[in-house]
Amino acid sequence: xxxxxxxxxxxxxxxxxxxxxxxxxxxxxxxxxxxxxxxxxxxxxxxxxxxxxxxxxxxxxxxxxxxxxxxxxxxxxxxxxxxxxxxxxxxxxxxxxxxxxxxxxxxxxxxxxxxxxxxxxxxxxxxxxxxxxxxxxxxxxxxxxxxxxxxxxxxxxxxxxxxxxxxxxxxxxxxxxxxxxxxxxxxxx
Numbered sequence: 001x002x003x004x005x006x007x008x009x010x011x012x013x014x015x016x017x018x019x020x021x022x023x024x025x026x027x028x029x030x031x032x033x034x035x036x037x038x039x040x041x042x043x044x045x046x047x048x049x050x051x052x053x054x055x056x057x058x059x060x061x062x063x064x065x066x067x068x069x070x071x072x073x074x075x076x077x078x079x080x081x082x083x084x085x086x087x088x089x090x091x092x093x094x095x096x097x098x099x100x101x102x103x104x105x106x107x108x109x110x111x112x113x114x115x116x117x118x119x120x121x122x123x124x125x126x127x128x129x130x131x132x133x134x135x136x137x138x139x140x141x142x143x144x145x146x147x148x149x150x151x152x153x154x155x156x157x158x159x160x161x162x163x164x165x166x167x168x169x170x171x172x173x174x175x176x177x178x179x180x181x182x183x184x185x186x187x188x189x
Contacts, residue, residue: 002066002116004123006059010051011186013063016106017184018047023149026077028061029104031085038084058131064107064116071111073103074120076128079137090173091139102138105156117156121164130186137185138166141176152177158184162170 007013018025023043027050030038043047053060064072079085079101080095086093093099102124107116119137128136140156141148148157155176158168166184182185 001118002064002071002111003066004062004119006127007063007073008054008059009062009063010054011048012065013050013054013061014047015070016063016073017050028073028104028106031075031082032060033103034079034083059127061104062120064111064120064123064129066111070105072107072116072120073105074102074117074124076100076102076124076136078133088174091183092152094137094185097134099135099137099185100131100133100158101135102123104154106154111169117160118163121156121160125164125186127189132162132176133188136166137169137183139172139174139181139183142178142180142182144177146179148177149181152179155181158182161186 017027027046029046029049058075058077061073061075063070077100079099082101085101105117105120125136138161140154140158140161141152142158162185168188169183169185171180172183
């Protein structure tokens with residue numbers, strides 16, 4: 001059983017998002033900053049930006065741990081802090097509610113198919129709730145029952161979100177592995 005905590009330790013985030021020190025690693029920044037900023041930043045600069053996010057409030061996501069070992073990541077933050085998502089034409093906002101958005105999952109290979117993504121999503125919802133979010137949204141892919149590439153699954157699957165109580169709101173113009181990504185939302189009491 002894993003535990004899930006806010007991502008405040010940069011070293012633990014780095015262990016999941018860039019364990020090999022790849023200069024081109026995304027660092028879960030693609031939706032958080034403008035396209036121009038993202039293109040201009042490289043390895044150490046992206047790492048520095050994530051270090052700043054981990055030191056601030058709210059944390060940029062949650063981490064799953066097996067004991068003290070980080071094994072998974074879920075990027076979640078207020079949509080208002082995600083520059084590209086705020087301006088997205090393929091995944092426009094549903095309304096003006098100050099929702100939090102789940103944008104990314106990464107689970108280390110030995111821990112896949114063991115419920116870590118579900119624990120991360122539950123932890124992301126609880127973290128958003130503890131920070132006063134009125135709702136959490138995601139843009140998962142509808143696999144239509146087929147296997148998809150792990151790179152396409154980084155946004156989560158519609159079945160994962162549905163199992164956590166999220167409702168399908170509408171299909172988006174975004175695709176993952178040529179399949180539709182849905183806007184799904186969970187209102188928080």
